[in-house]
Amino acid sequence: MDGRIDAVAPAPLQNDETVLLPERIGELTGLDGFGVGGELLAAFLAAFLVGNLMLAMTGVAGPWAKRKITAAFTDRIAVNRLGPAGLFIIVADAVRLLSKELVIPENADRPAYDLAPIVVASSALLGFAVIPMGSGIHLADPEVGLAFVFAVAGIASIGLVMAGYASSNKYSLLGGLRAVAQNVAYEIPLVITGLSVVIFAGSLQMSTIVEAQAETLVDLGVVTIPAWYALVNPFAFVLFLLANFAEVGRNPFDTPEAPTEIVAGYQTEYSSVYFVLIYLGEFLHIFLGGAIIATIFLGGPAGPGPAELGIVWFLIKIWAVFLLTQWLRSAVPRVRIDQLIEIGWKGLLVLSFANLILTAVIVGLIA
């Protein structure tokens, strides 16, 4: 780790060796010969691929993996009738959910009510644009990658407030308010903790952050332990994990939904396709959280074996974070809204600033 702080210095727009997915598609299909139009089409194709990869993962996670994982934690069997290990339940559930009647409350605030699910789902998808997933799957690598991903993920809060407010339901309203209070309280520790990584890497660019983690932390002869920031600064890693659970609203911080208290929070009045979109959005946010954690703390797509296996390692890391959320869901009670806010403002915020200052001092001393 070299610990230079050169975020201020003009960095190259793109690392020379990285070839982004749109470019590669452009090359392979020959679209790059058609100028801007061709590039646009190639970029669109690339985005289509990545988007579908994420949607497919959510499709597996929602109706099937989540059930199987929770069942394993609670001594049950879960879906096992349709197809091998019940996998075809995904098809059955898709048909079921999409064919349901879309019930819209009489007093719903229409444009907002309809937009909310789309905002929630698309904000998460947008975040994946800057994530380097290995094996050359990387849509864009702007200089401000990390800031971009936090920014677009934060848009989801607007969607939740819109859903809560526009549903014309008091449970939804309470859920929406809780969601925004929670996101405001936890976004700051999340970003501040992310900043400590930026101090290490010296850049906001995702590819640089990943590269910086490829260096050797300890060489044990047989195995080399890479300088993943989770190992370099475990404290920041734990803080980030915690803030992330609150950010995506999972146990023990699932207060905005809080079934048994406020029914289903902001999504109480959503049915059919809208419900699917909101649910999809939530899962995408969990995966996006996992992707950010993997990228800035777990070395991105790095792993043993050839570099082509990058995407496999990356997906394993994302699913590990997903597994952790499900584990917590099965084992940890939910905190109350006031306790949640207290933990955020009085606990995590202070700790994340302490972590930031400490990191800055240590990095400054070494450098």
Add this chain to the structure above:
Amino acid sequence: MSEPHQPEPVDLDPKYDNRREGGVDEAQLEALLEEYALRREDHENAPAFVVRPDDVQAVLTLLRDEAGFDHLSCLTAQQYEDRYESLYHLTKYDERTHEVTLIVQLPLDEPVCESAEPVFRTADWHEREAFDLVGIDYEGHPDPRRILLPESWQGHPLSLDYDQQKPQIIRYSEHANPLQQDHHDPETDTMLLNIGPHHPATHGVLHLKTTLDGETVADVDPDVGYLHRCEEQMCQSGEYRHQIIPYADRWDYTANLPNEWAVARAIEDLADLEVPEYAQILRTMSTELARMLGHFLALGTFALDVYGDFTAIFQYAFRDREVVQDILEDLTGQRMMFYYFRLGGVAWDLPRPREEFIEKTRDFLDELPAKVDEYHDLLTGNEIFQVRTIDTGVIEPDVAKSYGCTGPVARASGIDYDLRRDDPYGYYEHLDWDVVTRDGCDNYARVLTRMQEVEESAKIVEQCLDLLEDWPEDERTVQSNVPRTLKPDAGAETYRAVEIAKGELGIYIRSDGSNSPARFKIRSPCFHNLSVLPEMAEGEYVADLIASLGSLDIVLGSVDR
């Protein structure tokens, strides 16, 4: 005051369930009530004094402050051909065998009685029920509404002139609009939130009209009665011998067997029936197994309320409940509506081969300590769980007494009150076990109380098994001789209670000499325990309201009857 002093029956068979040793000092009571009592009309269970309708508060205050009768166990209303009666069954939290009943007789044309609500808060809901079902007006009651039936109901179903054949025809326009209150009140900053009747955390069909100030509960008004099935009236139309006990299984349907005992005990008292010792052991064992059923469910659903998801604890609770249910199925042939109790005993002996049943039950008891440790690891040891439950939903002992709380709810508030020990019945007093009390008064204390009670129940079952195993084969009488038709003396009245999983389940029966009761009143512990919810929840967060409701462990079948 002219009636001769009736001697207490003291030299009854020790197997007899309804003896009263060391009852209340009646001479002292008579002296105390001299000013108010018009005459005595004793019941089977307790001395009863007739007082004037406008002396109710004075007499209740006197009895509470001077004689220590701090527990208004039940309030029964009934109509005779020539009068209404409002009965107050009083007892003491410290001395359950001290009982006294107050009788207030009211004229048919103007049944107005002074409200007991200022003395005992629990009278609030009871008087609403008396008005609702029988039609007595309580003067000075703060909230004289119907409670079990809808506001638009016509007539009072348990009054004698009520026409059951007449359909209830109400015009749509006369119905109160349930959503009317739902709209925002521009004057205040509060918001009305209807929690229920359909809501994931109401444990049945319960409607909490909650007024919220932000996320804080400013007021909560439980609206019960959605599961009202006229149980009292159905019991009144059934015959004592076989047709009443099965209804008891439908009240607290999470732990049914103790309910059966309440009915059996009251009828056995009224008809002077004996229960053989062997049957008492069977009753005690099966009841304690059923208590575990109830407590496992309470634990699982409370975890569900706090965790918000069907987590491992819920599954573990149901896994253990399933084992108990299998044992009870072997014993009774049923998994839910057991109907194992008969008047004068139980239906049958242990299933053959006995050794197999005893071994199966012992296996369960042997595994139980490990499972209890598991619950402590997973649930009560969890810091977040403790943060959520400690010091929330606090019921102070005085409040609990005033609302007539019993069972684990009272014991978690430090009230050492358990009918199994304080008003002995069955085989409990010959066994070695403890009454669990805790001083926490909060949601956490209630969870721990229930968990400890499971362990105590296991102790009782264990000892019962030892006794059953060694019982001489020719003395295994499961039922005494009970006449085919039971016709208790006309005018005989009794109020008897047992400790069910939720608390004190009391039954008041009045006989008119026929083979069905003239009045059958159920004192449900859940009804009382639920009525204390506003005291617990006001000023706390919505999340704690839900947790408090869960920790009360109400069963709506028992609340609404």
